[in-house]
Amino acid sequence: MITKDFLCGRLRDALTETESQALEAAVHEVIEVPARTTLVKRGEKIDKSYYLVDGFMIRYLQDRGGYRQSAGIQVAGDWVDLHSFPMKRLDHDVATLGPVTLAVFKHEQLEKLIGAHPRLARIMWFSTLLDAAMHREWVFRLGRLNAEGRIAHLICELARRLEFVGRFDGEYLDVPLHQADYAEASGISAIHANRTFRLLRERGLIANREDHVGLTILDRAELEKIGEFDGDYLYGEGQLELSEPY
Amino acid sequence: MITKDFLCGRLRDALTETESQALEAAVHEVIEVPARTTLVKRGEKIDKSYYLVDGFMIRYLQDRGGYRQSAGIQVAGDWVDLHSFPMKRLDHDVATLGPVTLAVFKHEQLEKLIGAHPRLARIMWFSTLLDAAMHREWVFRLGRLNAEGRIAHLICELARRLEFVGRFDGEYLDVPLHQADYAEASGISAIHANRTFRLLRERGLIANREDHVGLTILDRAELEKIGEFDGDYLYGEGQLELSEPY
DNA sequence: CGCTGCATTGAAATATCTCAATCAATGTGG
DNA sequence: CCACATTGATTGAGATATTTCAATGCAGCG
Numbered sequence: 001m002i003t004k005d006f007l008c009g010r011l012r013d014a015l016t017e018t019e020s021q022a023l024e025a026a027v028h029e030v031i032e033v034p035a036r037t038t039l040v041k042r043g044e045k046i047d048k049s050y051y052l053v054d055g056f057m058i059r060y061l062q063d064r065g066g067y068r069q070s071a072g073i074q075v076a077g078d079w080v081d082l083h084s085f086p087m088k089r090l091d092h093d094v095a096t097l098g099p100v101t102l103a104v105f106k107h108e109q110l111e112k113l114i115g116a117h118p119r120l121a122r123i124m125w126f127s128t129l130l131d132a133a134m135h136r137e138w139v140f141r142l143g144r145l146n147a148e149g150r151i152a153h154l155i156c157e158l159a160r161r162l163e164f165v166g167r168f169d170g171e172y173l174d175v176p177l178h179q180a181d182y183a184e185a186s187g188i189s190a191i192h193a194n195r196t197f198r199l200l201r202e203r204g205l206i207a208n209r210e211d212h213v214g215l216t217i218l219d220r221a222e223l224e225k226i227g228e229f230d231g232d233y234l235y236g237e238g239q240l241e242l243s244e245p246y
Numbered sequence: 247m248i249t250k251d252f253l254c255g256r257l258r259d260a261l262t263e264t265e266s267q268a269l270e271a272a273v274h275e276v277i278e279v280p281a282r283t284t285l286v287k288r289g290e291k292i293d294k295s296y297y298l299v300d301g302f303m304i305r306y307l308q309d310r311g312g313y314r315q316s317a318g319i320q321v322a323g324d325w326v327d328l329h330s331f332p333m334k335r336l337d338h339d340v341a342t343l344g345p346v347t348l349a350v351f352k353h354e355q356l357e358k359l360i361g362a363h364p365r366l367a368r369i370m371w372f373s374t375l376l377d378a379a380m381h382r383e384w385v386f387r388l389g390r391l392n393a394e395g396r397i398a399h400l401i402c403e404l405a406r407r408l409e410f411v412g413r414f415d416g417e418y419l420d421v422p423l424h425q426a427d428y429a430e431a432s433g434i435s436a437i438h439a440n441r442t443f444r445l446l447r448e449r450g451l452i453a454n455r456e457d458h459v460g461l462t463i464l465d466r467a468e469l470e471k472i473g474e475f476d477g478d479y480l481y482g483e484g485q486l487e488l489s490e491p492y
Numbered sequence: 493c494g495c496t497g498c499a500t501t502g503a504a505a506t507a508t509c510t511c512a513a514t515c516a517a518t519g520t521g522g
Numbered sequence: 523c524c525a526c527a528t529t530g531a532t533t534g535a536g537a538t539a540t541t542t543c544a545a546t547g548c549a550g551c552g
Binding site for chain 1: 529530531532533
């Protein structure tokens with residue numbers, strides 16, 4: 001089941017068996033893409049959308065100096081650029097972080113899908129609004145928190161979202177982000193991100209992994225505190241009532 | 247015509263005469279709300295959405311100290327909380343800046359509307375995605391620009407969006423924002439916003455109005471340069487092809 | 493007149509950036 | 523197997539940006 005993680009932990013029971021199968025059948029192809037590959041460039045005309053089956057991707061804008069600002073990180077179960085379906089054009093780039101598995105949906109096919117299953121249109125709309133809610137939280141994160149809080153908040157968000165799709169055990173956060181990626185997502189320099197990580201380590205909140213991939217969360221409560229993290233914006237299970245299409 | 251500014255300058259020709267009239271007929275009531283009033287609180291269960299006929303509103307998150315971070319400013323022609331239609335609950339607060347005129351749409355009524363006119367659903371989806379695009383740009387603005395750039399960028403965004411709905415003449419930007427509002431939207435202290443405005447004035451980019459609120463834009467090109475502003479993310483006229491529902 | 497809300501200024505404290513360098517792990521070619 | 527390049531993490535020190543605290547100015551208003 002390729003799309004089993006879609007909205008998992010949020011709208012787990014949202015899709016009927018029929019809808020779920022229809023969605024699955026609408027997959028055009030499944031592809032593997034290596035790490036650090038830009039898949040969609042800003043401004044391109046788009047006729048397909050990607051659903052992230054497994055792995056991590058990043059959506060980013062660029063400043064005039066070529067520096068990136070990440071606008072969101074996508075994890076398994078996310079649509080990466082579903083908004084290109086109504087909009088037909090992206091205002092940002094999309095790239096892989098580690099190696100990923102993607103399901104490709106042709107827009108043409110999506111039209112047929114939601115024509116046959118109107119509730120799916122509503123659910124996809126909801127899914128893009130979830131992205132918007134995360135964007136708002138990032139605005140908050142960048143606008144109101146210092147470097148320490150920003151990184152803590154990001155770690156908490158990743159932990160919570162990975163939990164939703166059964167990929168976080170409460171301790172080992174298996175993400176392929178480098179310190180520079182945290183920096184790009186947090187609006188700080190890579191060097192300052194490094195110092196901030198040291199601080200978080202020294203305070204006993206996180207620890208590096210021996211193998212240097214991912215990190216260990218030691219004190220999640222404290223991370224949530226200094227990151228002012230409250231996961232409500234992720235509209236987790238039980239916090240949501242999806243409206244029904246007419 | 248209450249909804250005449252909806253997506254103006256973007257999807258000017260998107261609505262057929264029939265759809266336009268149906269939308270207009272779906273208005274439950276039109277209300278006036280005084281300045282500085284919080285209309286929707288985070289977490290509330292919602293069964294209606296507001297369309298901003300005239301005036302300015304703000305959407306904001308709050309940190310643990312009670313300080314606000316604005317996540318977006320709404321101008322005439324915007325839906326303020328249309329995303330509450332699929333989501334039923336907001337993750338942020340919504341308040342008026344100056345006095346506003348609002349059209350109220352019951353969600354129940356919106357269901358009927360888009361049931362009868364499926365393209366309107368797609369257009370509303372698009373409208374919420376436009377908000378998301380603006381959120382992303384704000385993430386960029388806060389993550390990559392310094393105080394001067396952030397304020398310049400915000401001024402440019404307001405100018406462009408007001409232009410879209412025929413409310414900016416190229417010089418006098420008639421917005422009811424205080425310096426503290428710019429600060430809350432820019433992730434800086436009100437005092438630093440003040441110093442930044444002085445800087446922009448001294449550089450001849452803007453000027454205060456003697457009698458009115460709002461400000462005069464003297465050098466828009468330079469503002470766009472230091473704000474690294476490129477309005478593409480607003481999906482203005484000619485930059486968009488709306489996909490057609492099945 | 494004395495409020496009140498907003499804009500303004502100065503000065504010291506803090507946060508963050510930039511530049512320059514080092515270190516550790518990994519991979520590659522000879 | 524070693525020499526070397528590369529990548530990411532780390533550290534120090536000085537420069538810059540921003541905050542905080544404390545105070546003043548200024549206009550409208552009951």
